[in-house]
Every structure is written in structure tokens, then in C-alpha cells.
Amino acid sequence: MNARRRTYIDPEVQGALARRLVLHWAIFIIAAAILIFGMNWLSDPFTPAATHFQRMTSDYGPALLVLVCLAPIFVFDAVRLSNRFTGPMLRFKNAAKSLASGERPAKIQLRRGDFWQEVAADFNRVIDRFDPSAKPDHQPPSTTTRRGVAATEFAVCLPVLMLLLLGTIECCSMIFLKQTLAVAAYEGGHAALAPGATSAQARVAAEAILTERRIAGGSVEITPRPLESIAEGEFFDIRVSAPTNANRILNDPVRPPLVCRRRSRRPQPRRRGAILVLVAVLMPVFVLMAAFAIDLAWMQLVRTELRTATDSASRAGAKTLSLRQSEALARTAAVQAAARNTVAGTPLTVDPADVTFGQSTQANPNARFAFSVGGSPVNAVRVQGLRTASSADGGVNLFFGSMLGSEEFEPRLTATSTVLDRDIAIVIDRSGSMGLDISIPYDANGQNCGPMGSRTRFAALNSAIGVFLNELELTIPNEQVALVSYSSSFNTRCGNRRLRYNTSNTDRALTFTYSRITSSMDDFMTDGIGGGTAIGEGLREGISALEDARPYAIKTIILMTDGRHNTGVSPESMVPSARAAGITIHTVTFSPAADINRMRAIANSAGGRSFHADTSGDLSSAFRDIARTLPVLVTAAGRRRSALGSRSAPGSRSALGRRWGRKRRMGATTVEFALVAPAFFLVIMSMFEFTRLNVLRHTADNAAYEAARVAIVPGATTAQARTEANRLLTIVGARGASVNFNPGTITPETDSVTVTVTIPLDSNGWVVPRFTRGRTLTSSATMRTERVRSR
Incomplete structure (x- = not known):
């Protein structure tokens, strides 16, 4: 047994192979655990991390334990298989030493199933023709040495890795371009609903979003035109579009430079872990990209929630002002209505001082309402919704703010509702x-x-x-x-x-x-x-x-x-x-x-x-x-640029050194790429999944808000409101969503309507629905009904 081990086993080569397999197996298990934890946390970010960890341990702990237990079996099987090529290589090595010393080596006998059987047969024919009278200093012809194998494979794999990275960035850019266009159309429609709104004003509101998000070449189409000619109760469409070629991050194809080098006669390097070093260098870029995508969607979601809460508060204040004829009671109603709507997972707290009363007037029948504080008679209520550092609820924490140079997002919105004559x-x-x-x-x-x-x-x-x-x-x-x-x-x-x-x-x-x-x-x-x-x-x-x-x-x-x-x-x-x-x-x-x-x-x-x-x-x-x-109408919806701290562009510089050894390793980069490719693809797909979840959450909030706006109109039914919610959900391809109303039937006596939109995550995952099985995204909006039709 010991003789066989000396003959057929190379501890250095096979030990390195075993260590490499163990390393990659450990990296895979750790990466899988981190991704599972991250996806669970993103689907419910307001649950404590300890709860997510316990849930992950109970759900996926046995599977991870099985993977750990399988590692020795795979390592043992790989070592046994390596005997089929390390044994022959060791025999060739010993024969080469005999030839170098001038001795006649023995013929090489390989076992059935060993690699390089033909090479051994050719070597034995050379031994048979060995001439003892040859000059002592005669050297056998050397085989052509393959130099630069690892470098060549690295040059081949590098464009593939860069294509994965840049393709992921480009796809995320297109996803957010579509989301921005949807938000711009929503804002244009919101502006168009105000009394006296014109097509130009609706277009300006939509274009302001495109400018804020740096969308180039955007266009806004309103049908039918002009907006002023549309009769009450009729529908109108606002379509916002932008050319994708003008908004791509990568305007030119990626052309990696071609580097030609003269062959060197010196011994070639023993390259170890080339792809792992590349992963270590590129991983921060992937992480920053994912962080930016998640935080951007989160910021847009918070802004939509704040708009919903502020509009509801101003409507409630104006309605109470109409019914109770008391500014104190109207202020209380506005504060209570704001608290019934959540912003970033927290009920919005409106300072009573941020609820102001005044007069809204029109310069002509087709003009928009202008609000002035004070005045007589008082017929309007303005509510300012704040999530700033100085507000009661504070700023909105970003998930990865510390990485992007700004830890908080500080949106502020105003809404004005008017009691019309x-x-x-x-x-x-x-x-x-x-x-x-x-x-x-x-x-x-x-x-x-x-x-x-x-x-x-x-x-x-x-x-x-x-x-x-x-x-x-x-x-x-x-x-x-x-x-x-x-x-x-x-x-x-x-x-x-x-x-x-x-x-x-x-x-x-x-x-x-x-x-x-x-x-x-x-x-x-x-x-x-x-x-x-x-x-x-x-x-x-x-x-x-x-x-x-x-x-x-x-x-x-x-x-x-x-x-x-x-x-x-x-x-x-x-x-x-x-x-x-x-x-x-x-x-x-x-x-x-x-x-x-x-x-x-x-x-x-x-x-x-x-x-x-x-x-x-x-x-x-x-x-x-x-x-x-008395009729109450939202006559102004103020929009201020949200405060966001300056971002410092993260940069890193890494020097890749060369390690030279005495033995060549051919195909190391290809093997390493094959081992880390699943992790790469999993990370890329996970970034798509994270973005998808935030888009769904944003859409659920918009659908709830728009359905509530439909439901509060006199004569509206739950079927009409559900149709509006489903229309928005269909735009992003949300499957299996449900829209519920409280109360279930809207009557003229209904005081307020709550719309709840629920989206099952396991039916809407792009990559790994298993991680979100049984989880749902839920968004709701509560608005007080209008008792008469508004113009």
C-alpha cells in the first residue's frame, strides 16, 4: 500500500486540489447563506435581523448542513479520481530523471483506467530505441512548453466577466428608466387632475421628473388634446417615453484592449486564484450597484407614500372644516388622517403647526387655484408632510447610505385642499x-x-x-x-x-x-x-x-x-x-x-x-x-426636491502581483471560473430580484392610492376602483395580486374607504421564488369620501 502511494500519489498536487475544493465549497456555502439572509431581509426589512436569522436557520439550516457534510465526500472522490492522472505523471517524472542521469529507465506500466495510455506507449517505444553509445552530453529533444496558459485564459475570461458586470448595470439602468417614466406619467396625471389644469401644466409636471432623474430625450403625449376640452368624467391618457439609446450607461460597445507579448524563455508562472482575485476586485462594484438600485427604488417608494399621506391629510382637514366649521377640529382631523398612513413603515406625524388655513382663489375659470395664508373667507387647508432630520419622525434611513455617502433621505411635500363654493x-x-x-x-x-x-x-x-x-x-x-x-x-x-x-x-x-x-x-x-x-x-x-x-x-x-x-x-x-x-x-x-x-x-x-x-x-x-x-378638492400638490447628502465616489486601487513557481498549472483560470460562475450568476440574478421587489412595493402603493382616489368619487363602486388598481399592477406584470376594500360596499353614507393591495412574492419572483414563498407585499391607502361631485 505504501509503495503504491509513493508510486501513484503526489501529495503536493493532490493536496493543493483538495484544499482548493474545500475553499470553493466554503465560499459557496457562505455566499448562499448571505444571499438567503439578504433576500429574507429585503422582503420584510422592518423585522429584526435576529428574527430573519432564526427563520433562515430553521428553513435552510438542514440544507446547509447537508452541503457541509457532502464536502468530504466530494473531496475524497476528487482525490481518488486524481490518482488516474497524478500516478502516470509521477511515473513519467521518475523516468525523466533516469534519462537525465544517463540511465536506461524501465518501461512505464499503467493501470487500466489511467490517463495518458497512448503517451506511455510512445514513451516505451522510445526506451526500446535507446542507444547506450550516444554521447553523454546528448540531451533528448524537449517538448514544446506551453507558456502563458493562465495569462491566455485570463485574457479570454476577463471580457466575459466585464460583460456580466456591465450588462447587469445596463439592465438595472433600463429597469429604473421604465420606473421613472411611470412616475413621470403619474405626476403628470396628478397635475392634470387639478381644477383648471392645462396640457402645458401637466406636461411641465411630467418633464420635471424626467429632468430630476436626468432622462434625456423624454417626450410627453396627452390624449385627447387639449386637456382643457375634456369633459368632466371622461378619461385622458398621459404617455411618457424616452429613447433607450440616449439613456444607456454604455453608449459604445466594450472593446477590451488586445495586448501582444513576445514569448519568454524563462520558466512560466504558477498562477493561483486568478479569478478569485478578480472577484475580490469587482465585488465592491457589484455591491455598490445593488445598493444604489435598492436605495433608489426605496427613495421613490417613500416619496409616493409621503404624497399619499399628505393628500389624505389635507382632504380630511378640508372636509372637517366644511362639516364642523372649526379650524381646531380641522387641524386635528388632518393630523389624525396623516397618522393613518405610513411613510417608510412609520405612521406619518404631522406637526399641527404644519397645517395652515387660508384662501384659494382662481384668476379665471380655467386657471389653477392660488393659495394664500389667511384671507377671508377661509376655504382651504394646506398640509406639509416632512421626513427631515428636524421633523418628529426624522429622516428616512437608506439601506446602504453609508456606502453611497449619504445615510438619510429627507423628502418634503405639501398638499392643499379647497372647500369650493x-x-x-x-x-x-x-x-x-x-x-x-x-x-x-x-x-x-x-x-x-x-x-x-x-x-x-x-x-x-x-x-x-x-x-x-x-x-x-x-x-x-x-x-x-x-x-x-x-x-x-x-x-x-x-x-x-x-x-x-x-x-x-x-x-x-x-x-x-x-x-x-x-x-x-x-x-x-x-x-x-x-x-x-x-x-x-x-x-x-x-x-x-x-x-x-x-x-x-x-x-x-x-x-x-x-x-x-x-x-x-x-x-x-x-x-x-x-x-x-x-x-x-x-x-x-x-x-x-x-x-x-x-x-x-x-x-x-x-x-x-x-x-x-x-x-x-x-x-x-x-x-x-x-x-x-360641501365639495372638497385637492387644488395644489407642492413638490420640493428631496434633500440628499453628497455622495463621495468610492474608489479603490488594487495591485495584482505575480507569483512565480517551479510548476506550471494549466487551465487554472478556467477551472476557477467554472467554480465561481454559479456564485456570479446568483449575485447578478439576486440584484434583479431585489430591484423587482422594490418595484412591486412601489406599484402596490400607487395602486392602493389610485384605487382609493377612484373609490371616493360619488357614485363609484368597488369594481371600478379594483379595475384601476389592476391596471397599474398589470403594467409591471404583478401576478396573483388582490385588491380589498373596507367597507366592502361603498354607499353614499360611507365616511372613508381603505384600499389594501396584496402581492404574493412567490408568484412574482424572477429568479428564486423559493426564498419568498408564503411572503406578501401589502400596501394600503385610506381616504375620506367625497359626498358630491367635484369639477
Whole structure:
């Protein structure tokens, strides 16, 4: 056994091979453990690292242990296989020594399965022809020595490695180019939603993002054009594009220099670990690239979350200002709404001092709103959302900020919401049924001639309109009110006078003096009422009464009836005219005999709400709710450049020395490249995966926010909001995502809507879904509903 070991085993060569296998096996296991831990941490960055480590140990510990246990088996098998070539080489070495000393060597006998059998046969034929009489100083012809093998393989492998590196950088650049274009389109659409927005303003908002991100050659297309001509409720598209060839990091092909050297006659180097040295030099570049990609996506995500929270806070403050007429309560509502939305995993804390009140005005009907602090009357709330070092929540920590020269990201955004003025036409039913006594069920003997009794339906309407006007007196905006009445053409004698009415009349034109409205209602109470129910004619007259509305005001009709349409044009035929004029119609039905379903359909088709009252108290409550329902619109969304510390360009210089030895190692670089290539590919694919996860998280937040914006519009359904969320998720190819709403059904009484978007990571991984199995990305947005349609 010892003789065989001396004959067939070379401890130096095979020991080096065993050590190299053990080294690469250890590097692979350590790299796999680090990548597993990193992916788990990125999928849930707010969980403590110790928890991730415990989870990794329990999930993947057995697999890593198996890999460790397999290492000796593979090393032993590699050493046994190496006997097949180290043994023959040792025999050739000994024979060469005999020839060098002038002795006749013995023939080489190899075992079955050894390498170089043909070489041994050729060598034995040379021995048979050996001439003892030859001159002593005669040297056998030397074989051609392969010099520079490691250097040649290094020159071949280096372009491949550089191509992997630069290709990864280029792919990440294209991914973020697409993300930037999506953000630019989103910002352009956000700007276009503001009242009076123009195509030029939307284009400027989108181009500002492209400029900030240094995107060259970008273009913004808005369809249909111009934006000012798009009717309310219609969709428009903003498409942002940029040429990829103008935004590539590598504009020219990579051409590695060709270096030609004269062959050297000196002994060749024994190159060890050439690729490992290259990996050590290039790994910081890979790490910096991955760090930049992750932090950039994280910064964009934080900015979107801050915008969502700030918009929600300003809307909540304006809505409370409208309903409660108190700046203190509005400030509290804004702070609470901000806290219900998270920014970088933390509920946003808004300083009460960052909630300011003022006045928003328009220079003309097509202009944007301009906010000024103070002023009278107060109709706007501005909220400033801060994540700076001086704010309550502090700056946003970057994952790899210390590597990039800036440890914190400090975004700041402002949003302004305005309570808009309204011009209102109250369209009342003065038909004969309004003279029925509400205290007597099934009363068929209504009163026509005045004075009207206090228990008639018309008296209850008179009281409800008084409540409505009193509520308007308490609101901050100034509303104009007109009074329109309808029945049918009516002519009857009441005592010694005649009571005459046209089918419909504008009894009071739009006025700020509400006493004129009450005076007209008192006239009806004194004179009397009568006729049929021409609801369509009353609606036509109400539309006409609002032709003199203020150019900046929201136009609203309150259509009231106690019966069913029975004469004149149908009310449905007048709805298109109301919609064309930008008028919202609320309907109020009074008494069980009213056509509730028909009036509800009219309100839904005109963007309003439908109320039903069975008693006098219910009727007053309905009018009170309408008075408190004032439109709130986000009229300004400020955007400031986020603060980010200067970055120092990391640089390193590495000197690669040469180690010369007595033995040549052929193919060392190729073997080493084959061993480290899986780790290289795993690192590259992991960087794609990290970027993908951040893009998905960003998209989930955008989808939740946009779905919430759709859901808060009057008349919206969860199906419409879900369609909008799915549209955004489809853009990035998110699979298996779910969109949930709380409450599940949106009704006119819904106070707020919470949209939650959940994306399963195991269905959306590009490379290794196994690492994210069972994990999900969840994003939610909460917004208060709009109770009337905004223009």
C-alpha cells in the first residue's frame, strides 16, 4: 500500500486540489447563506435581523448542513479520481530523471483506467530505441512548453466577466428608466387632475421628473388634446417615453484592449486564484450597484407614500372644516388622517403647526387655484408632510447610505385642499298632494287654498328649507340659492281671489339673501298650492335658474317631490342637459307614495345623492345633510426636491502581483471560473430580484392610492376602483395580486374607504421564488369620501 502511494500519489498536487475544493465549497456555502439572509431581509426589512436569522436557520439550516457534510465526500472522490492522472505523471517524472542521469529507465506500466495510455506507449517505444553509445552530453529533444496558459485564459475570461458586470448595470439602468417614466406619467396625471389644469401644466409636471432623474430625450403625449376640452368624467391618457439609446450607461460597445507579448524563455508562472482575485476586485462594484438600485427604488417608494399621506391629510382637514366649521377640529382631523398612513413603515406625524388655513382663489375659470395664508373667507387647508432630520419622525434611513455617502433621505411635500363654493337651486313640488295632512294616514282630502295648515306636507317642506338655509348660514363658503317651484298649469278660485300657477316658475333668482327664499315660501303658505306633478318641467326650470351661477362655483340642484311624475317632459330627458352644464342633482322624496326608485336613478346619473323622508323630521334631516355636504378638492400638490447628502465616489486601487513557481498549472483560470460562475450568476440574478421587489412595493402603493382616489368619487363602486388598481399592477406584470376594500360596499353614507393591495412574492419572483414563498407585499391607502361631485 505504501509503495503504491509513493508510486501513484503526489501529495503536493493532490493536496493543493483538495484544499482548493474545500475553499470553493466554503465560499459557496457562505455566499448562499448571505444571499438567503439578504433576500429574507429585503422582503420584510422592518423585522429584526435576529428574527430573519432564526427563520433562515430553521428553513435552510438542514440544507446547509447537508452541503457541509457532502464536502468530504466530494473531496475524497476528487482525490481518488486524481490518482488516474497524478500516478502516470509521477511515473513519467521518475523516468525523466533516469534519462537525465544517463540511465536506461524501465518501461512505464499503467493501470487500466489511467490517463495518458497512448503517451506511455510512445514513451516505451522510445526506451526500446535507446542507444547506450550516444554521447553523454546528448540531451533528448524537449517538448514544446506551453507558456502563458493562465495569462491566455485570463485574457479570454476577463471580457466575459466585464460583460456580466456591465450588462447587469445596463439592465438595472433600463429597469429604473421604465420606473421613472411611470412616475413621470403619474405626476403628470396628478397635475392634470387639478381644477383648471392645462396640457402645458401637466406636461411641465411630467418633464420635471424626467429632468430630476436626468432622462434625456423624454417626450410627453396627452390624449385627447387639449386637456382643457375634456369633459368632466371622461378619461385622458398621459404617455411618457424616452429613447433607450440616449439613456444607456454604455453608449459604445466594450472593446477590451488586445495586448501582444513576445514569448519568454524563462520558466512560466504558477498562477493561483486568478479569478478569485478578480472577484475580490469587482465585488465592491457589484455591491455598490445593488445598493444604489435598492436605495433608489426605496427613495421613490417613500416619496409616493409621503404624497399619499399628505393628500389624505389635507382632504380630511378640508372636509372637517366644511362639516364642523372649526379650524381646531380641522387641524386635528388632518393630523389624525396623516397618522393613518405610513411613510417608510412609520405612521406619518404631522406637526399641527404644519397645517395652515387660508384662501384659494382662481384668476379665471380655467386657471389653477392660488393659495394664500389667511384671507377671508377661509376655504382651504394646506398640509406639509416632512421626513427631515428636524421633523418628529426624522429622516428616512437608506439601506446602504453609508456606502453611497449619504445615510438619510429627507423628502418634503405639501398638499392643499379647497372647500369650493356652490350655487344651489331648490326645486320644490307645489302639486295638490303637498296639501295633504301628514298626521292622517292615507289622507285623500288635501288642502289647496291658503293659508296652509301646519300639519300639511308643504308646511313640513317649509320647515325643512328653513333648516337648510340656517345650515348654509353657518358654513364658511358663501352659497347663492335660487327657489324654483313646479306642479302643472293650475287655476282655481280661493274665496274672492283666484290662485294661478304656471307649470314651473323661478320664484327667486340666485341670491345671497336667504330671507328672500323664506319670504317666497311664506307666500306659498299664505296663497296655497295645487296642480299635477311635472317633475321634468321643474328640473328644466332649475337648470335655467343656474345659468346665472358664478363661473367658479359648483352648481347643484335639490329636486324634491312627494309623488310621481304625471305630466310634461320626463325628468330623465333633462339629466343630460344638467350633466352638460356641470350640475349635480340631489333628489329628495317625501311620503310613501313617492317614486323613490326613479328619483334615485336620476340622482345617480347626475352624480348626486338620493334621500327619502317619511316624516317631517326626516325631511329636515335630509336637507340638513345636503347643506353639510360641501365639495372638497385637492387644488395644489407642492413638490420640493428631496434633500440628499453628497455622495463621495468610492474608489479603490488594487495591485495584482505575480507569483512565480517551479510548476506550471494549466487551465487554472478556467477551472476557477467554472467554480465561481454559479456564485456570479446568483449575485447578478439576486440584484434583479431585489430591484423587482422594490418595484412591486412601489406599484402596490400607487395602486392602493389610485384605487382609493377612484373609490371616493360619488357614485363609484368597488369594481371600478379594483379595475384601476389592476391596471397599474398589470403594467409591471404583478401576478396573483388582490385588491380589498373596507367597507366592502361603498354607499353614499360611507365616511372613508381603505384600499389594501396584496402581492404574493412567490408568484412574482424572477429568479428564486423559493426564498419568498408564503411572503406578501401589502400596501394600503385610506381616504375620506367625497359626498358630491367635484369639477
